[in-house]
Amino acid sequence: MRDKRDHYYWEAKKKGYRSRAAFKLLQMNKEFRLIRKGDVVLDLGATPGGWSQVAVELGAFVVAVDINPMEKLEGVTFVQGDITDENIIEVLLDISESYDVVMSDASPKITGIWTIDHLRSIDLARASFGIAKAVLRNGGNFLVKVFQGEEIQNFYNELKPCFAFKKFHSPKASRKSSAEIYFIGKGFKR
Template sequence: MPAKKRDFFYNKAKQMGYRSRASFKLQYINERYEIIKEGDTVVDLGAAPGGWLQVAKEISGGTVIGVDLQKIEPIEGVTTIKGDMTAPATQEKIFALVDRVDAVICDAAPNVSGNWALDHGRSIDLGKVALDVAAKLLSPGGNFVVKIFQGDMYDMYLNLVRKNFAFVTSYKSEASRKQSAEIYVIGKGFLTAPVKKGQVMEVVIEDVGKSGDGIARVEDFVIFVKDARKGQKAKIKIDDVKEKFAFAKVLSE
């Protein structure tokens, strides 16, 4: 008997009418991290054959859009776009349908060659593309989940996601096959701040907060600067970025 025929989640998906065992992966992710909420607008990148679209629609009940180079068989209440998710023309089609996106999800994987270093690299490249597209689509505070293969570039990718979201973690689904190296990177609270983590900049400390930290502003965005004094001109490094404010330290005056 083929291995997939003996697979619990494969059989469960067939019984429940899901298009792939991957449907359960999104269910488990959402139960733990609430990536998708009722009424959310969701875009699924690399959505074929549609297992994640089915679950996203069940959870949201709102607008769900699937994008893939392959044709996706119709799903009731779901809009599908056949095209390259990186192409401006495809992204324009998405924006023609919605004016805000609450969650971008991506369970896409590269064609596996059997060469581990190559497959890992391709997975990271695909994850970067998904992150770039998500950054164009997401509303402030929106959520993101993407599958990548574990390897030596994993930490680098995680740091890229951290620059764009207030909360970042990774999750190995119990619905993944035991031998699989796939892992899901999750970002919550998309940041539209004018500063990024690790950025170095010069500011003037305009005030001092109740905690004693200096307060600087960039485009009305507040930056709390540790051990800074009012009126100080300083070069600072951004240590952490939240949805409405950031933390920094002084490098030099």
């Protein structure tokens, strides 16, 4: 019901995107220029594939990971796996020796209990950052979703030294009621 009254839900249907989330990436990419033509992009928590679709449209080669299956998408190499399992890093480096962009829209199953959802989302975001540190090229870009809460400042302190440009951002296409916010890091340095 909520989706059907939603502008971005209908826009996604109209434009053939698999998720309304596609518009969040489009908006953030427009503002922060994260993905360029020819980039190798890693999409973590990718199913159903809206972000992957956008990255392919921008001319990127995409490797997508999700714990759940994803319907086939032209231009996307899909790996079904858990991003909190460190073994995934070797699999990803076998596919590409480095990545220009790592983006993660991974979300835990929502319980409705703010602190639990926040801490689980921080776990996924930290796992995404762990993967980024292992696979991102120097100078590369990182985008990750987190649900707001008390751990966010500590997480920011971990991210901060690794990026030349860093910012939290809430795209217009995020629902007003949502706790989600995106960390954008550009110019990765080891």
